[in-house]
Amino acid sequence: MKDYHIFIIEDDPWYGEILEYHLTLNPDYRVTRFGSAKECLDNLHLKPNLITVDYSLPDMTGEQLFSRIKNQNPALPVIIISGQEKVVTAVSLLKMGVAEYLVKDDHTRDLLWNAILRIRECQDLKEEVEILRDELGQKYALDKIIQGNSNAIRKIFTLLEKAAKTNINVSITGETGTGKELAAKAIHYNSDRNKMPFIALNMSAIPFDLLESELFGYEKGAFTGALTRKTGKFEEANKGTLFLDEIGEMDMSIQSKLLRVLQERELYRLGGNEPIKLDVRIIVATHKNLAKQVELGKFREDLYYRIIGMPVELPPLRVRDNDILLLAKYFLDEFCKENKMPLKILDNDAKNKLMNYTYPGNIRELKAIIDLAVVMSEGTQITSTDIVFANAKTEDNLLASETTMKEYTARIIQYFLEKNDNNVVKVAEKLDIGKSTIYNMIKSREIRLK
Secondary structure, eight states, X not given: OOOEEEEEXXXXXXXXXXXXXXXXXXXXXXXXXXSSHHHXXXXXXXXXXXXXXXXXXXXXXXXXXHHHHHHHOTTXXXXXXXXXXXXXXXXXXXXXXXXXEEEOSTTHHHHHHHHHHHHHHHHHHHHHHHXXXXXXXXXXXXXXXXXXXXXXXXXXHHHHHHHHTSOOOEEEEXXXXXXXXXXXXXHHHTSTTTTSOEEEEEGGGSOHHHHXXXXXXXXXXXXXXXXXXXXXXXXXXXXXXXXXXXXXXXXXXXXXXXXXXXXXXXXXXXXXXSOEEOOOEEEEEEXXXXXXXXXXXXXXXXXXXXXXXXXXXXXXXXXXXXXXXXXXXXXXHHHHHHTTOOOOEEOHHHHHHHHTOOOTTHHHHHHHHHHHHHHHOOTTXXXXXXXXXXXXXXXXXXXXXXXXXXXXXXXXXXXXXXXXXXXXXXXXXXXXXXXXXXXXXXXXXXXXXX
16 A cells, blocks of 8 residues: 655644654554644645644644645645634634644544544545546547447547537437447547536436436425435536437427526426526437427427537448448457457358348447357357347348349348258249359359358
């Protein structure tokens, strides 16, 4: 464990030695003692973790020294130790931000010991939170969260970078499974709000009669069953980002209340009379066409223009070309790592099969396909038979990519061979082609018997 450096500022050498001896009983503590405020200020470059200050110093009061310390390092905790018991002085210093105010008596050493333990525990927790936030920020770094090199995804990368540099509201659209929440997190964790909360709420997952209290919170006694005060998602996200997924599912009555909150930048909890000021960035997402919903009278036009901000339309996976294989490898490696399995690779037939599918479930579906393929595969290679498309048929995806007539023919014959247990005669009859045509294509390896 690293040293915890403590400054003791005490003009009474005897009392200072007592405090120093008592604190150094903890081997983690490194104590430096000074007899004046000036010595303390001259040595702040040593970056102590905590300072104890005698209130009555020869060159300035403890209050004056505390103010000077705070000007240089606002986060540095300071404990005032005073020979006087004036409540007014203690209250004044605590209001200024002093960590503890202790009176000199027979219990001071033990009180100081316990106060430092509490302060250090809080500092360790704050440091741990900062580390976790940094790790979270790295996890959602744009160059890590956006997997792909296609033109379609590069345009999205540019939009997310621009969105992250401002506080503009963002509306993310796209088919189910295209990664709308991940895009929202990428914006938040790359913005200047990244140290503050990211709160997500799916409108379609909350019953209508609970949505208002979920968004805005309520006071104790606001309704039957409201036994305590509840903080709503807007308050939880204050200073940070609120992500409202599937906003197109929101009831019109809630839309009007949401509009008021966005306009006024304040809310009232249910049953409350005090306005609560808000500083929240809003990111919304939907798989619906909100402009069309406005035309149909199912979404408020004024709310639409309030939330539309910067539109970001995530492309479906089927138009992202080789990103399919890049994402497949990413999911494959991640699954093997998480499950402590040897790394596996996709053989060429598996790659071709993945590239010739339309992915109605987009990225989410691809991940499920790869996870299952890893489990089902034998050895270090994943073959085409390990790739299972649960919700679609191969023939439905025949025209998913443009190719030559010869290649289309090969794919059709290949499909029917697999469907009919490689019975060449049966397939020739079904397709009304010669058996020799199929055999020649097998011989030239345009198709394969499996």
